[in-house]
Amino acid sequence: MAQDTFEGRVVQTLGKWHAVWDGGRVRPAFPGGRLALRAEGCKNRVAVGDFVVARSQPQGEALIEEVLPRKNKLSRRITFSGQEHVVAANIDLVAVMLAPNPALNTSLLDRFLTASFAAGIDAAIIANKVDLLDPQEALSALAPYKELHFPIFPMSAKSGEGVEEFRRCLAGRWTLLLGHTGVGKTTLTNLLAPDAQRAIGEVFEKTGKGKHTTTSALAHRLANGGVLIDTAGIREFALWNVTWRQVESAFAEISAAGQGCRFPDCHHRNEPNCKVRPAVDAGTISPGRYASYLTLLQEAE
Numbered sequence: 001m002a003q004d005t006f007e008g009r010v011v012q013t014l015g016k017w018h019a020v021w022d023g024g025r026v027r028p029a030f031p032g033g034r035l036a037l038r039a040e041g042c043k044n045r046v047a048v049g050d051f052v053v054a055r056s057q058p059q060g061e062a063l064i065e066e067v068l069p070r071k072n073k074l075s076r077r078i079t080f081s082g083q084e085h086v087v088a089a090n091i092d093l094v095a096v097m098l099a100p101n102p103a104l105n106t107s108l109l110d111r112f113l114t115a116s117f118a119a120g121i122d123a124a125i126i127a128n129k130v131d132l133l134d135p136q137e138a139l140s141a142l143a144p145y146k147e148l149h150f151p152i153f154p155m156s157a158k159s160g161e162g163v164e165e166f167r168r169c170l171a172g173r174w175t176l177l178l179g180h181t182g183v184g185k186t187t188l189t190n191l192l193a194p195d196a197q198r199a200i201g202e203v204f205e206k207t208g209k210g211k212h213t214t215t216s217a218l219a220h221r222l223a224n225g226g227v228l229i230d231t232a233g234i235r236e237f238a239l240w241n242v243t244w245r246q247v248e249s250a251f252a253e254i255s256a257a258g259q260g261c262r263f264p265d266c267h268h269r270n271e272p273n274c275k276v277r278p279a280v281d282a283g284t285i286s287p288g289r290y291a292s293y294l295t296l297l298q299e300a301e
């Protein structure tokens with residue numbers, strides 16, 4: 001490697017601006033050379049979590065010259081442009097947070113779990129704001145996920161209750177925190193990484209309409225060697241490049257029941273001799289999960 005180039009990992013992106021951690025310090029950088037060209041169909045060539053090679057400039061910001069091969073990436077589809085947005089790359093764990101306030105949104109949870117599954121990334125679930133949670137409602141909402149053996153962390157990011165268990169699970173890995181806007185991701189991030197620089201409730205970039213908030217990601221280093229990536233302003237999350245078969249496999253209880261269907265390519269809608277529909281009617285498959293499956297199936301098709 002030339003003397004003025006260095007390898008680092010992207011810890012923040014904000015438009016063209018990137019923060020690259022070189023192992024010692026965090027340095028500002030821009031995509032340079034061929035990386036500066038607009039990528040076909042993709043909003044961002046460089047994402048949080050990317051390993052990059054950058055070249056120092058005599059004065060000012062470094063130029064990112066190369067993005068090293070990724071072990072995985074979590075992407076979403078930008079609905080109004082149809083483009084891919086790579087939310088983060090090289091992730092070890094996706095932690096999906098939900099909370100009773102604004103709403104216990106399990107359809108968004110199913111979306112995140114499907115995207116993580118398709119990306120080949122393990123997922124865990126955080127049930128935040130236990131202080132506001134109706135135990136009965138929480139129990140029934142989370143029962144299907146417990147049965148599917150997703151790790152579940154009930155907590156209050158405000159009081160700190162239950163946070164220690166989650167902290168331990170973060171050690172030594174890069175975790176991407178996802179969840180609907182307002183569930184408490186930044187509150188938790190500030191608790192775990194007290195030097196976090198972002199204000200609670202801050203929203204990064206807004207488009208003219210104010211309805212769509214640009215999803216930005218910011219990585220925080222924790223004392224135990226882990227890294228937590230906070231994302232902001234998610235209200236919707238469209239799937240990017242996910243096949244119907246991946247959707248089916250992401251719903252483990254549906255693909256298991258589907259083993260007995262008459263047609264090997266049964267989509268479990270209204271096909272004759274489908275084994276999934278009766279399981280939903282009998283209550284062995286949660287109607288909410290099945291509804292999520294149908295929505296995501298249609299989107300994948």
Ligand SMILES: Nc1nc2c(ncn2[C@@H]2O[C@H](COP(=O)(O)OP(=O)(O)OP(=O)(O)O)[C@@H](O)[C@H]2O)c(=O)[nH]1
Pocket residue numbers: 128129130131132155156157158159179180181182183184185186187188200201202231232233234
């Ligand atoms: N009662 C209660 N309130 C909480 C808890 N955790 C967070 N909050 C509150 O929920 C509100 C939203 O929290 P944020 O941390 O900004 O939510 P966020 O997920 O980062 O939202 P975005 O950045 O918009 O995606 C704040 O007013 C927090 O104080 C909790 O455990 N209990």
Ligand SMILES: [Mg+2]
Pocket residue numbers: 185186187200201202230231232233
């Ligand atoms: Mg936030």
Ligand SMILES: [Zn+2]
Pocket residue numbers: 258261266267268269271273274275276277
């Ligand atoms: Zn079927």
